[in-house]
Amino acid sequence: MESHTRTNQNDLKPDITSRQDIIILLEYFYDRLIVDQVTQDIFKDIDMEKHIPVITDFWSLVLLGEMGYKGNAFEKHVPLGLEKKHFDCWLHHFNASLDHFYSGEKVEMARQRATSIGHIFLSKLNSL
Numbered sequence: 001m002e003s004h005t006r007t008n009q010n011d012l013k014p015d016i017t018s019r020q021d022i023i024i025l026l027e028y029f030y031d032r033l034i035v036d037q038v039t040q041d042i043f044k045d046i047d048m049e050k051h052i053p054v055i056t057d058f059w060s061l062v063l064l065g066e067m068g069y070k071g072n073a074f075e076k077h078v079p080l081g082l083e084k085k086h087f088d089c090w091l092h093h094f095n096a097s098l099d100h101f102y103s104g105e106k107v108e109m110a111r112q113r114a115t116s117i118g119h120i121f122l123s124k125l126n127s128l
Contacts, residue, residue, distance in 0.1 A: 012103075013101065013102050013103040014102060014104070015102055015103065015105060015106045015107060016063055016064075016104070016106040016110065017064075017106070018064070019056060019060050019064070022059045022063065022064075023052065023056050025059075025101060025102070026052055026056055026059065027052060028097050028101070029093055029094055030043070030051070030052065032093040032097065033089070033090065034048075036089055038085055038089040039086055039089050042080055042086065054069075054071070057070075058071075058073060059110070062109075062110070062113050063106050063109060063110055073117075074120075074121055074124060077121055078125065078128070082121070082122070082125060087118040090114075091114055091115060091118050094110075094111075094114045095111055098110055098111060
């Protein structure tokens with residue numbers, strides 16, 4: 001019964017359809033990460049006012065096909081000393097943030113891409 005109720009509640013939530021939707025998602029997501037004990041040290045020196053537009057460009061490309069992201073996302077993460085616990089925390093908060101606001105095809109795509117990105121980044125970092 002709880003699962004059915006959750007599905008009905010999610011059905012009332014909109015899907016991600018715009019850059020503004022992505023900004024809302026990411027601001028909420030990073031607000032969670034900067035206070036989590038596992039990830040807060042990683043974000044203490046990051047200027048979020050500069051980071052949010054860049055990461056919005058990235059997710060707008062991934063989810064909406066909007067051109068604009070320039071850069072190498074992986075290279076930016078190499079010097080951060082990330083471990084599996086950081087990726088697990090990142091993915092937990094990303095999925096929780098998606099669930100907080102949205103439901104739909106783009107949400108599921110975001111969930112799949114985030115999982116894939118996390119696995120790829122962690123695998124590459126472990127092979128350095």
